[in-house]
Amino acid sequence: MNHHAPLSPAAELHANVSVPFERAFAMPKSVYTSPEFLALEQSHVFAQDWLCAGRAESLPDPGDYLTMEIAGEPVVVLRDRDGAIRAMSNVCRHRMSTLLQGRGKVRAITCPYHAWTYNLDGSLRGAPAMTLNEGFCKEALGLPAIRCAVWQGWIMVTLNPEAPAPAEALAEVTDLIAPFDMTGYRETFRESFRWATNWKVLAENFMESYHLPMCHAGTIGGASKLEEMVCPTGGAGFNYHWILKNDSVPLALAHPSNTTLEGDDRRKTWLLAIYPSLLITLTPGYFWYLSLTPDGPGHVQVLFGGGMSEDWLADPAAEAHLASVRALLDDVNVEDKGCTEKVYRGLCSGLAQPGPLSHLERPNFEFAQYLARRIPA
Ligand code: FES
Ligand SMILES: [Fe+2]
Structure with missing residues (x-):
């Protein structure tokens, strides 16, 4: 009997999520780098979910x-x-x-x-x-x-004929964002790009705002404080958190003509991760999203788009607002590209070891649990 056989990436992942969140660590390196694990993700995750x-x-x-x-x-x-x-x-x-x-x-x-x-x-x-x-x-x-x-x-x-319809599977998300009327938001720009990182590194980057003050110091970092980030428990098919933004990015706030949103809801930014690969930032003013397709363990193909809410689009200065949202998001993206590609380079190294998670990374842990539910050990 060989007591030293290395665990498979899936077995390592199951071990990783078998602890309470208060003792959670980042996912094992192998789930990001192993071609075999990517094949399991394709068949058990991407071929199964919406x-x-x-x-x-x-x-x-x-x-x-x-x-x-x-x-x-x-x-x-x-x-x-x-x-x-x-x-x-x-x-x-x-x-x-x-x-x-x-x-x-x-x-x-x-x-x-x-x-x-x-x-x-x-x-x-x-x-x-x-x-x-x-x-x-x-x-x-x-x-x-x-x-x-x-x-x-x-x-x-x-591709899955058995998957419950999104309206059913994501009913909790529909309720959470009901005050926004997401159907009325309009996409005004879209592009695609390919980054040199694992798709999960980019997904996880989106699931926590812990990196905002540092990684995004040049753009939105100053508009968000770690004390104003809330990470509630998500559901079987999604995780989310929200942050309160100050008025340094006015377009992230409710338009003066918006009478539906009240109090702190007027400056709340929602970050919704719809498993496996749809990541939506929803603010009272603008939205943007990423939809990810893995391209080998070390690359991700990204569909990136965004736009504005109906009331901001009706504003006489809509054109200028659209241009400034776009410029802001392009700069934010450059920062995220840098951080997520640095993470991938780091986790491919021999001395790299996953470290403990902050309480602001609860969604990341839930994402790991979701992957473990989908992919047998
Ligand atoms: S028409 Fe021949 S392959 Fe499509
Ligand atoms: Fe970011």
């Missing part, structure tokens, strides 16, 4: 589409002729080329290889020179549908 494809208003018209990958599966999300958002396989039913790339607008989906053409509902419209194959049956060659739902304006997709 993932965010962005905001519904980013696909305003029939034929507007975006593409994404879920656990390596090419997916297209589009607005169909009836105005509904749908998701389907982005792989041709002929010799299996991928169909659409990036984002754009189409009247129909035409395969770039031999021009088989699909309607926006995924049915095969036509295929050249196929009538002599007796097994060719147009009706049987539609693109497989993928589950898709719009929750609070977010396009959510999953």
